[in-house]
Each structure stands twice: as structure tokens, then as C-alpha cells.
Amino acid sequence: xxxxxxxxxxxxxxxxxxxxxxxxxxxxxxxxxxxxxxxxxxxxxxxxxxxxxxxxxxxxxxxxxxxxxxxxxxxxxxxxxxxxxxxxxxxxxxxxxxxxxxxxxxxxxxxxxxxxxxxxxxxxxxxxxx
Amino acid sequence: xxxxxxxxxxxxxxxxxxxxxxxxxxxxxxxxxxxxxxxxxxxxxxxxxxxxxxxxxxxxxxxxxxxxxxxxxxxxxxxxxxxxxxxxxxxxxxxxxxxxxxxxxxxxxxxxxxxxxxxxxxxxxxxxxx
DNA sequence: ACTATGATGCGAACGACTCTCAGGAAGGCG
DNA sequence: CGCCTTCCTGAGAGTCGTTCGCATCATAGT
Numbered sequence: 001x002x003x004x005x006x007x008x009x010x011x012x013x014x015x016x017x018x019x020x021x022x023x024x025x026x027x028x029x030x031x032x033x034x035x036x037x038x039x040x041x042x043x044x045x046x047x048x049x050x051x052x053x054x055x056x057x058x059x060x061x062x063x064x065x066x067x068x069x070x071x072x073x074x075x076x077x078x079x080x081x082x083x084x085x086x087x088x089x090x091x092x093x094x095x096x097x098x099x100x101x102x103x104x105x106x107x108x109x110x111x112x113x114x115x116x117x118x119x120x121x122x123x124x125x126x127x128x129x130x
Numbered sequence: 131x132x133x134x135x136x137x138x139x140x141x142x143x144x145x146x147x148x149x150x151x152x153x154x155x156x157x158x159x160x161x162x163x164x165x166x167x168x169x170x171x172x173x174x175x176x177x178x179x180x181x182x183x184x185x186x187x188x189x190x191x192x193x194x195x196x197x198x199x200x201x202x203x204x205x206x207x208x209x210x211x212x213x214x215x216x217x218x219x220x221x222x223x224x225x226x227x228x229x230x231x232x233x234x235x236x237x238x239x240x241x242x243x244x245x246x247x248x249x250x251x252x253x254x255x256x257x258x259x260x
Numbered sequence: 261a262c263t264a265t266g267a268t269g270c271g272a273a274c275g276a277c278t279c280t281c282a283g284g285a286a287g288g289c290g
Numbered sequence: 291c292g293c294c295t296t297c298c299t300g301a302g303a304g305t306c307g308t309t310c311g312c313a314t315c316a317t318a319g320t
Contacts, residue, residue, distance in 0.1 A: 004286055040300035065195040090238050097227045101249055108220050109254035116248045119231055124239035170269040
């Protein structure tokens, strides 16, 4: 057996289905506690990490260095355009940017190149709201 | 007066001139101590932060969430291609990728878009070395 | 030189995250 | 259905990078 089906993992996946923004393990833990769950913080950290490893959730690091998680619609590789104000997230395909990255890397003799590409801006709604 | 010229800041800039790879505040502190400096860790953190704010050094976050700093040749905006093995760093211009980012953001109604674009790979030397 | 004010260095504090370990519960087996 | 192995859980302690508080120091304008 590889990954055991537990109440806690189910609770986390349920919660992530209800949330559209990237959330930290701490936020998820607090939200679950508020919902009446007795889940522990360490468990949230462990679950969210293993979910990220298997690709069931996406993770990235905020500018402050905190890891945040989100259940994305796209299961395949993609990137994000996040609103710095409300957290609204758009999943984007970065084919062009990745092609460019590959070229640049090859031009300098680099192999096995990983890329980090994330976009943060202010969405139309938040701009209108001031 | 805005930024005072101190022995410690000078030591840090001198050190950064001698180093080509991105280094953490802790590493810089240890290197300075080894060189005989009596500089404090907090001072290194403070100096390196303000230098990053004024653009005198570049900073980025490692996958582990640690902040690392480097004095780059290019003073203008640029990105990095870093060797995951030896830390060798190439400064790259990401005009294409940035244009793409601007388009994608505009297409989704986002404004004031910041981008994070970093490339990590294995350089030719390290690949040859196995 | 004199002084105002930013900078320093130390240790304590902080926050995100991980580890330890005893108890609990999946899930395969008979 | 009950048993047993093994993995998972929860609480608290610990780790690690970073920041804060504060007394002292030193830079740079007068």
C-alpha cells in the first residue's frame, strides 16, 4: 500500500475543493479547526506535502517564503497569474516562455533546466474597487 | 542622510565582489568572520536587505526558502540561470519572456504585473564532471 | 570637537516547518 | 468478523532562518 485513505486527507481535499486561492498549511489548518475538525497542524503539513509530491495539489512559495497550496483544474504542468490583492488565480499555459527558457539554457550549455515562472498582478475587479 | 557609509557595509560589498555565486546572509557572515571580521549576523541581514532594496545587490529565494544575494554585473533588470550543482550563475535578459508575461496578464485583465522567472539547470562543466 | 541620529552587536523572540513518540486506525489476512 | 502489521495522527518540543529590542557606537553635518 502506498498512501492510506484517511479522514484527515479527505478533509483537506474537500476543503481545497471549496477554496480557489492558494492557501498555506497554517491557513488550511485554521479553516479546518473552525469547521470543527480536530486535525493537527503537523498532519496538515504532512498531507499537503505528499499531495504536492503526487501532483494532486499545486504548491508555490510566496514572496515571504511561505509555501501555499491550491487544487488546480489542470493536472498537467502550468503556471499561475495571481491577483496580489484578492488572490484570484488564473491557470496559464507558458509554452512560449518555456521554449524561450530552453533556448537560453541550451545557448549557455545548461542541461536539465527547471524553471520558475509566476506572475503577480492586480485583477480588473480589484483595480476597479481601488 | 539616508544610508550611512560604515565599515561593515564596505566589508560586505567587498566580499560580494569576490564571490560569483548567490550566497545567504549566514554564509556571508561566516565568510566575514573567517576573514577576521567582527561583524554581527543581524548586521549582515540588515545590510544585505537594504542593499537589495536599493538594487546594489540582487536577491532571490532558493527552493528551500532561504534568501540569497549576489552582486550582479548588470545593474538593470535581468534574470538568472543558475547551476544547481556548482552555483555558477549566468545573467540573462528575459525580454521575450517578459513580453509574453505582459500579453498574458493583459489578456486576463491584470495590471501592474510582476514576474518571477528563474532558471536552474546543470552547467556543461558539472555535467562533464558527472 | 560636538551632537544628532542612523548603525551595530548581542541575545531573545518569532514564525514556518519538522521531528519524536505514544496511541490510533487503515486495510490485508485468516 | 476479529487480528495484526504498518502507516498515520496529534501534541509538544526542537530546528532554522530571520527579525526585534536595546544599550552602545560611530558617521557626517555644524
